[in-house]
Amino acid sequence: MDSVFLSAQPLGDWEFVWQQRQFFVEGTRIAVELTFYSIVLGFILGLPAGVVEAYGGPYSKGVVRPVGVAIRGTPILVIIAITYFAFGVSPAFLAATLALGVRSAAYQSQIFRGAIESVEGGQMEAARAVGLSKLDAIRHVVLPQALRRSVPGFQNEFTIVLKDTSIAYAIGVAELLKRSYDLFSLQTSAALEVFLAASLIYFVLTFSVNRGIEVLNDRVAIPGGNY
Template sequence: MEGLVALTELAAALPTGQLLPVSEEQVGQYLGEDWEFVYRNSDYLLWGTVVTILLTLTSILLGFLAGFPAGAIEAYGSGYSRAFVRKFGVLLRGTPILVIMIFTYFVLPIEIVLDAAQFGLRSIEYVLGPTPFTVPTDVPDAFIAATIALGFRSAAYQSQIFRGALGSIDEGQMEAARSIGMSRLSAIRHVIVPQAMRRSVPGFQNEFTIVLKDTSIAFAIGLGELLKRSHDLFTQQTTAVLEVILFISLIYFVLTFGTNRTLDYVSNRFAIPGESS
């Protein structure tokens, strides 16, 4: 209640029609020295938010690119490929993300990974023609390691989301597609997958939120995301620990709330007609 009163007094003290920008002196006067310290360093924290968002997007994309084929293999693959994908997924899901991230940063040769990615991209361009994608070479190793760790761990979970979605499509859909002359692969591609993708949105929404929050684990390898930068601040001014944590908690809440509302819209927009989202 006292904080609300202080915010009200601060707003009332501003010139009419002007709520921003608020000066550091006004924040310090009404909210205290610690909130003034947070306000003064808000740009530093917001740049950490940018890193968090980028890490989330790259990780979830890598997880999708690896997880969807893995889910399809588990649903329709042969015995050996299915067993390999299943065991690898169990290994990733059963290993703490902190252990995976430390392994990718301190053990995995990042340069070899980048070379492999460049080779893969050149191979795709050789087959399909020029693409707008490039493999950056100036990205910090910590960011790449965190993306690999979060991405493949997410792929292990996304594979189960997509496997379940593929398995939820009635077998009659496949039989109907085959009866009109479609091959098994064409039926999966044009009939089963579009419906499974729609049904997987709620599970994907949950996974997206988990990856967003798990980006904070990158603090362990020194990546300057939101939690790492908040730690940098409250070690400078130890009395502002609570204020910094409250500020970044608000940022995480805004990110997760916005993500959930966006994916709720996507789920409702692309839901299979006649099915409840």
């Protein structure tokens, strides 16, 4: 924080941004952490939810589906605000992780449901014909294929969560955009430079994640493709 106060003397605007680079780096670290924990939480909740939506009975589906619809129909800003202001989850970083994670779960469940449903019915049937129980068939035959097919869906999901960490600004999490805003209020003439710098960092992050997932997708592909 010290460097922020030291920089109060007039500086060229790009110079100002460069001088505060450490501040951006910290913000980037927090944005990345927030993304990572949210995606993990989303996976832990979203995978079982997706399985329930694909295979569940009327009661389990009757619970999971409407909850998913409600979460997906509510702005992430409102979800973050409810978590932090209404439920009083603290610190703000935890509130943002929970909100982004639960929302991500609602979307990941759809990725997994779609992937599961894209696995041909014959796979389940053949597994059952060999004598596997339904649960074993899901675990050893359907899910290994469904998880591979869900990888491309994560490109989108990662990008959305990463970008939406910026909305944690609303509850004061010191992530990238919040820090940019703080810098901007220190030197208002540097508004363009500060926000463009932050945007550039976000862009580099989303771009790298997308390429990374493409590489991952090639790595986990079944040789010869799906038949």
